[in-house]
Amino acid sequence: MAELAHCANCDKVFVKTIRNICHTCYLEEEKMFDKVYAFLRIKENRSATLQEVHEATGVPEKTIIRFVKEGRLRTAKFTNLTYPCDSCGAPITSGKLCKNCVSKIEADLEVAEREAERKAKRQKTYFLLEDDE
Ligand SMILES: [Zn+2]
Numbered sequence: 001m002a003e004l005a006h007c008a009n010c011d012k013v014f015v016k017t018i019r020n021i022c023h024t025c026y027l028e029e030e031k032m033f034d035k036v037y038a039f040l041r042i043k044e045n046r047s048a049t050l051q052e053v054h055e056a057t058g059v060p061e062k063t064i065i066r067f068v069k070e071g072r073l074r075t076a077k078f079t080n081l082t083y084p085c086d087s088c089g090a091p092i093t094s095g096k097l098c099k100n101c102v103s104k105i106e107a108d109l110e111v112a113e114r115e116a117e118r119k120a121k122r123q124k125t126y127f128l129l130e131d132d133e
């Protein structure tokens with residue numbers, strides 16, 4: 001039996017495919033992608049910001065961001081096509097977090113790891129002492 005799902009875009013119920021949006025929205029989105037792509041193909045537009053692309057094409061910013069996140073728009077070429085970091089809002093061109101937030105999380109992880117190691121050691125010492133008695 002076909003599995004039904006709610007379209008992530010318009011909330012309409014549709015038969016689930018590999019996409020999480022319905023066919024109507026998919027066609028609409030492809031049209032939007034063509035518009036964005038056609039705009040960015042023009043050399044002078046390559047340095048456009050998200051806001052500028054949105055204004056020129058009428059495509060919602062969050063849709064353009066999704067194209068970037070899905071890797072359909074190569075931000076290596078479009079250097080100003082940035083969107084905010086999920087954590088601090090700094091402009092980024094790939095992933096969910098900026099470099100600062102990534103290294104902060106990595107540092108936090110390291111601290112947590114060291115803390116866990118210290119606790120493990122302390123426990124070992126405790127057990128050793130206990131064995132001595
Ligand atoms: Zn839909």
Ligand SMILES: [Zn+2]
Binds near residue numbers: 089097098101
């Ligand atoms: Zn950040």
